[in-house]
């Protein structure tokens with residue numbers, strides 16, 4: 001998790017200090033400035049895709065006009081696109097690949113007595129999705145998984161598809177605990193234009209789920225009798241909507257699923273919609289299939305079309321686009337005055353919800369921007385620099401402890417940029433949404449603690465994806481090699497992206513409709529994926545031209561400075577990584593007879609008064625007022 005794939009820039013935000021930040025109290029968002037430069041390539045069957053929305057239904061309200069639409073705008077757009085599909089006599093399907101909780105106050109700050117996501121999931125469910133599935137974030141805590149499962153069943157019925165996850169529930173009759181499916185294993189349906197679809201919703205082989213949840217590896221799922229029966233006869237298309245990355249170093253977990261289908265149906269089109277790594281990405285497993293990932297945080301609406309479905313003698317033609325999520329994009333593709341009454345009502349409801357959840361409460365005023373991915377973690381413009389040199393050293397301390405703290409942070413726990421200007425409760429939820437507690441191991445020899453960070457970064461979080469294909473962890477050498485490979489690919493991708501940005505910018509003066517007249521392209525996604533083929537115009541799927549974001553590869557773990565002049569330190573960390581820290585210290589001490597083994601019993605709570613999701617609030621109140 002939190003792996004940085006090298007194919008697109010990841011950072012959000014476009015406020016290099018020049019523009020004044022918008023006041024958080026102002027409702028509504030920064031209006032978009034850019035326009036798409038080409039229309040959507042409609043086919044016989046078309047799909048709009050979202051993934052990893054993490055509660056960002058209000059869109060990006062500050063500093064990021066490219067993603068400033070909201071769920072109400074999207075709802076209107078969907079309605080207009082459905083009308084357009086009917087006018088053309090083609091199909092338009094809607095899919096979402098999971099991770100709807102964790103990452104935004106709108107979904108995480110639900111006031112009691114309601115469970116997390118009560119309001120946001122109800123608003124999310126107004127969009128008439130054809131297939132929705134779970135992500136890993138729905139499964140970290142059992143009560144969240146249980147609530148999400150029941151609400152998605154209620155709202156979506158057979159369209160809630162989760163093929164390989166079980167949950168423990170109480171049997172109504174016997175009162176005993178039984179294992180149930182989290183969602184429907186599959187969906188078989190016929191589209192408005194009469195095409196037969198078989199849909200599945202696999203989750204990657206996720207290990208860090210709560211007790212009471214069971215996830216079956218996709219490679220095992222495809223061997224199940226129910227799956228083999230489900231694919232026995234040929235539909236017109238297979239639709240795979242799952243929370244899995246399109247590529248993890250070598251084969252992705254999608255490959256196993258597509259291959260299993262291919263053993264039975266070599267030429268039935270397979271449309272794959274993935275997610276999880278928060279990037280725009282596209283690959284083709286073969287010429288009868290396309291796989292799309294539609295970014296993160298409701299920045300992107302993915303579009304895939306397939307044409308030529310009526311002619312089985314040649315492979316169909318797949319196309320893909322990444323639409324910047326804003327009102328200009330919606331207007332360009334759906335026409336002026338695209339708003340519908342229902343869409344406008346959703347926009348209104350979202351603003352009221354944000355007010356009701358007190359998301360605009362201000363804790364302080366941030367003096368500058370701090371970015372998640374743009375700069376190395378040691379740069380003063382990086383949020384990790386802020387955390388490790390200022391926030392943690394000033395707040396996470398214990399005067400009663402003789403050993404000074406050495407705090408290790410998993411970078412995956414920090415989720416977004418922190419912008420210059422008013423710092424609000426809403427910002428706090430976007431940056432650190434998890435209720436993780438600070439734990440510690442007391443009096444660890446300094447010489448051992450000193451080697452911990454390097455070791456953790458070699459091994460990765462939870463054993464670096466625990467190499468689901470092989471069932472074992474990568475060795476330190478393999479990990480170092482993979483990191484180097486990633487850096488090389490990223491360098492190549494960055495230079496191609498820059499070249500593309502230059503080429504598109506030169507288009508600005510020649511675009512005939514006159515709507516796209518940027519003197520200086522704004523920063524945004526410039527995505528070098530693997531679906532462009534030989535056509536230069538199709539090399540990049542982004543439908544709005546941008547100058548690429550700066551980006552820097554981030555380590556999996558960072559830490560505060562190691563205290564000097566001390567024999568021992570207290571090693572402090574979030575509860576989420578307790579196993580990583582214990583394993584790490586024991587591995588580093590391994591081989592020495594005298595070395596003690598650290599066990600869960602040795603772990604204690606370090607501070608009670610602050611946790612991950614209140615850390616920045618406490619800091620802002622003290623440092624930014």
Ligand SMILES: Nc1ccn([C@@H]2O[C@H](COP(=O)(O)O)[C@@H](O)[C@H]2O)c(=O)n1
Pocket residue numbers: 001002003136137140276277410411412413414434435436461576
């Ligand atoms: N309580 C938690 C839960 C998760 N994390 C971090 O999030 C990562 C997973 O997020 P994805 O969007 O990549 O699925 C996970 O690897 C952790 O780094 C956490 O810190 N605390």
